[in-house]
Amino acid sequence: MEIGISRCSTNRLFAFHFGSTGPRNFQIFSKASAGYSSSGSRVVYLESAFVHSFRRKPVRSYFLRGGFKGQVSLGDRLTSSMAGSDTVSRCSIKRYEEGPLFHHLVTYNDVAYLAGQVASDTSDQTVRGQAQQIFSRIDQLLEMAGTDKSRLLSANVWLKNIEHVAEFNQVWSAWVDPRSKPVRATVEAKLVRPELLVEVQVTAALPRKITPLKTDLAAAAVGPYHQGVLLENGMIYVSGCIGLDPKTGMLVDDTVEGQAKQALSNMKHILSAAGVTPERVTKTLVLLKNIEDFERVNHIYKSFFSSGTYPSRSCFAVKELPKGALVEVECVAQQE
Structure with missing residues (x-):
């Protein structure tokens, strides 16, 4: 993705995304830092949450290459530091x-x-x-x-x-x-x-169409709710998953490691029912019976996202979890 850059009278930097028909939208960058390379070229690092008008996934940071000491050329290219990352397709018209x-x-x-x-x-x-x-x-x-x-x-x-x-x-x-x-x-x-x-x-x-998600490869819901739901705009909401064996409906064992693996396995199969992989997860919530299990669960959690790209996350200790579980995980994801 290439972006043109310019500076206005207030000394704030603007980036414009250029498509085949010209500039489509812009973002004001709130943070910038500069340095010089060994060749004397000035490098301006910009941090922002640039979101294309047809893309829901923010690109977190950019850098600008160009110019020499004392100047930043208008129109220099801004190249995404996350080039090659997944982007969300535009909504259908x-x-x-x-x-x-x-x-x-x-x-x-x-x-x-x-x-x-x-x-x-x-x-x-x-x-x-x-x-x-x-x-x-x-x-x-x-x-x-x-x-x-x-x-x-x-x-x-x-x-x-x-x-x-x-x-x-x-x-x-x-x-x-x-x-x-x-x-x-x-x-x-x-x-x-x-x-x-x-x-x-x-x-x-238009009323939003909600499609319930159901799979026998994940443990059934333990209350009056679905394993997950898929919205018409491609957003996926997965209910809290605990370490239940899909076949028996019982906890797989009494260890936080075993339950975490099974909870994440259940979550993975629900995501698969919506046609996505864990790499499409944008937000997770982890609930622990004992906050001292934080590092042990982190070790299991890290291996779940094999690409090394992690979603945003919150983690809390709670008094009790359903079925006496030690850990529960829920997530939000986005289809392509």
Whole structure:
């Protein structure tokens, strides 16, 4: 990944990610340190959590090579110190109902965007009649996207004659969910065809699809919960795993090492059910019955992430764990 760099009047450094179509986004770097190489070139080290607008995984640090003593050249390249690390693919954009000039519906990032809708039968020259047709069409498009008018976020209304707003509002009030009214703007405008009296455009939130994860290769849940869940955006949440044998439902032994290995094995199989490996884990939580077991569990935990890339982690000692377990591990992961 290559990034252009420049300096503004406030002496803060900005980095721009360049794609095939030019710069896509930028990051202000809050920390910088500089030194000189044996050849006299100046090296500026920047630390930040640069996150590309289509990538959820932060790249933690960068360095800039270029310039000589006393100068940093604008436009020098910034190269990621984590080049080759995994990145998260961009969310899919789905398009529906293609017309000659545009699609009538596009969904992206949990939002449905509808094109402006007008009446198909303009022989009805009343705002009421045309608005009813429009709302029926909007309902169809929202259903196609997997949502409904109770999840409306915004609406734009264009009226050929603003004096008809009261007539339009009567139809609107009969259609919109009174508990979930969106934000709305209403203006008078000249529409694309003279027979059109009103046009309406809306956006709506999409419900997040949650897929339960289940595998016989990991111990079954010991309560009213799933082994894990997968969200539509690729996020994976794995419930706390303890050292239960999947076949017997009993703890594998009474040692923290044995239970830690089995807990992590259970977690690995649940991740596999979602199609990922431990290297896709972004956050873990480790619960210990005895904090003195911290180093012993760390030794087992370290071997679980064979690539040497570790997720963020929290570790606590607790009074009791389910089934009398000595250790419990849960995690959050992300699909490709």
